[in-house]
Amino acid sequence: MLHIYCPYCEELREEEEFHPKGQAHITRPADPDACSDEEWGDYLFFRDNPRGIHHEMWVHAIGCRKFFNVTRNTVTYEILETYPMGEQPRFTAEYPEGKPADQLNDAQQEPSRQEGVHV
Amino acid sequence: MQRYSGFGLAKHALSHHENWERQWRNPTPKKQYDVVIVGGGGHGLATAYYLAKEHGITNVAVVEKGWLGGGNTARNTTIVRSNYLWDESAALYEHSMKLWEGLSQDLNYNVMFSQRGVMNLAHTLQDMRDVQRRVNANRLNGIDSEVLTPEQIQAIVPVMDCSKNARYPILGASWQPRAGVARHDAVAWGFARAADALGVDILQNTEVTGFKIRDGRIYGVHTNRGDIEAKTVGCVAAGNSGVLAKMAGFRLPLESHPLQALVSEPLKPVLDTVVMSNHVHGYISQTDKGDLVIGAGIDGYNGYGQRGSYPTVEHTLQAVIEMFPIFSRVRMNRQWGGIVDTCPDACPILSATPVKGLYFNCGWGTGGFKATPGSGHVFAWTLAKNQAHPIAAPFSINRFHTGALVDEHGAAGVAH
Ligand SMILES: Cc1cc2nc3c(=O)[nH]c(=O)nc-3n(C[C@H](O)[C@H](O)[C@H](O)COP(=O)(O)OP(=O)(O)OC[C@H]3O[C@@H](n4cnc5c(N)ncnc54)[C@H](O)[C@@H]3O)c2cc1C
Numbered sequence A: 001m002l003h004i005y006c007p008y009c010e011e012l013r014e015e016e017e018f019h020p021k022g023q024a025h026i027t028r029p030a031d032p033d034a035c036s037d038e039e040w041g042d043y044l045f046f047r048d049n050p051r052g053i054h055h056e057m058w059v060h061a062i063g064c065r066k067f068f069n070v071t072r073n074t075v076t077y078e079i080l081e082t083y084p085m086g087e088q089p090r091f092t093a094e095y096p097e098g099k100p101a102d103q104l105n106d107a108q109q110e111p112s113r114q115e116g117v118h119v
Numbered sequence B: 001m002q003r004y005s006g007f008g009l010a011k012h013a014l015s016h017h018e019n020w021e022r023q024w025r026n027p028t029p030k031k032q033y034d035v036v037i038v039g040g041g042g043h044g045l046a047t048a049y050y051l052a053k054e055h056g057i058t059n060v061a062v063v064e065k066g067w068l069g070g071g072n073t074a075r076n077t078t079i080v081r082s083n084y085l086w087d088e089s090a091a092l093y094e095h096s097m098k099l100w101e102g103l104s105q106d107l108n109y110n111v112m113f114s115q116r117g118v119m120n121l122a123h124t125l126q127d128m129r130d131v132q133r134r135v136n137a138n139r140l141n142g143i144d145s146e147v148l149t150p151e152q153i154q155a156i157v158p159v160m161d162c163s164k165n166a167r168y169p170i171l172g173a174s175w176q177p178r179a180g181v182a183r184h185d186a187v188a189w190g191f192a193r194a195a196d197a198l199g200v201d202i203l204q205n206t207e208v209t210g211f212k213i214r215d216g217r218i219y220g221v222h223t224n225r226g227d228i229e230a231k232t233v234g235c236v237a238a239g240n241s242g243v244l245a246k247m248a249g250f251r252l253p254l255e256s257h258p259l260q261a262l263v264s265e266p267l268k269p270v271l272d273t274v275v276m277s278n279h280v281h282g283y284i285s286q287t288d289k290g291d292l293v294i295g296a297g298i299d300g301y302n303g304y305g306q307r308g309s310y311p312t313v314e315h316t317l318q319a320v321i322e323m324f325p326i327f328s329r330v331r332m333n334r335q336w337g338g339i340v341d342t343c344p345d346a347c348p349i350l351s352a353t354p355v356k357g358l359y360f361n362c363g364w365g366t367g368g369f370k371a372t373p374g375s376g377h378v379f380a381w382t383l384a385k386n387q388a389h390p391i392a393a394p395f396s397i398n399r400f401h402t403g404a405l406v407d408e409h410g411a412a413g414v415a416h
């Protein structure tokens, strides 16, 4: 059972309160009518599917019902961080130990974000 | 190849069954093959077999990172059926069903294909309408398919709670009498043995770590046992297809999820058909040995850990026990997961790729075991002729750009 830290409720809760909602940070094309079939198909259907660090959206379905992002390892299932919508991850495939401090903004340095770390 | 027969069995009994020939060789990789198949699951092995048998292409290697059938081929709940809704998928799965019907003879290997019938239950009015629509579509496609009433269902499965007050009331079911189950590891072994006998090299413990691509064309693979050259490469790697696509420099419309199953201790015969319920994500059958085989739904998140989550299996068992109160005290022996590559339209991808000479056969998700012979058959044709087999053509990766999806969620979404 995963324990997930909801960045809005600021609590660790059990997996069953949440629903995974697929890959995070996919932006809807600003002008869909201007997209080629390729661009639109890529946006709708094509996904990263990595073995290892992945960024995904979850919703706290039977809690606050808000969407947020999770950085999770898809092999060990370790959750490295959870962070609100609109923010960028600290842990990435490029920086599995976390981005260096000079690449982080203030919000990302807040300690509460670390509490989501859970194996 | 040493042929198997009743006479052979009696003969080998005299020497205490100690002198059986190995079922396939363990060759050292050659530098070059005409075709390399990546993935030694049922689909990859079937592809190699039909390449050799139907197209005379025998300079073929099947490259498998682990052992044969260690992937989903021997992790599934072995349901074989062909009652899919759309013409494109019905053609594909029925093609496979016809091959299943002669497979043990063809391979000279008992795959224990048992046509004990498969029933898909309807618990709501909408389920019932979907069942009727699908049964009608099946019949138009020449596939055996019937609608059963609750009374007929009760007669076939006396131990199921078909009463009006059941938690999940049973309003009816679709029924395919020719459907059933097969022994999954025997399918991998049977194809491997028959392919090996025709000259195919089966390379176990050999992992593909990269592709050799020049000017948009494939000319080989990198493996942990050295490079292997081939102008045609077919990837049949199920849950790991996305990882291989990334190595080749493109993405697929796939996500890999854990799907789990479990088996009970052996019981006396109690269930002689296969019962599936899409609505409550449970399906169940009993093996010849007596174990109940139960399959669950997928975990919602992406994952490569070959285990399933506890809430998912708990949900399935709750539903199974509501439908079969008699099983409430049965103990479960083993539980495991496999990584299924799910596609947005719940249909496979059998396709050329942006890299010339590189083909992918994947996206079978939760339901590809039943397609093993058919998938191998049409994929071999595609590789041999460099052109999609007519049955495979609608399953090109282009459909995610043209919009011509084959939406099988109704027949395949959670059912297998
Ligand atoms: C729990 C469960 C229940 C299921 N129930 C059913 C069912 O009842 N009916 C049904 O029809 N289907 C069912 N399925 C789906 C079915 O098992 C699969 O669709 C099918 O077996 C896929 O076969 P395959 O040969 O493509 O994949 P696999 O058997 O997974 O073979 C792929 C192979 O590729 C190898 N590989 C991966 N990467 C590499 C690499 N880099 N180099 C070399 N080799 C590599 C893997 O080791 C693996 O052996 C179920 C699946 C699961 C997990």
Ligand SMILES: [Zn+2]
Binding pocket: A006, A007, A008, A009, A010, A060, A063, A064, A065, A066
């Ligand atoms: Zn919350």
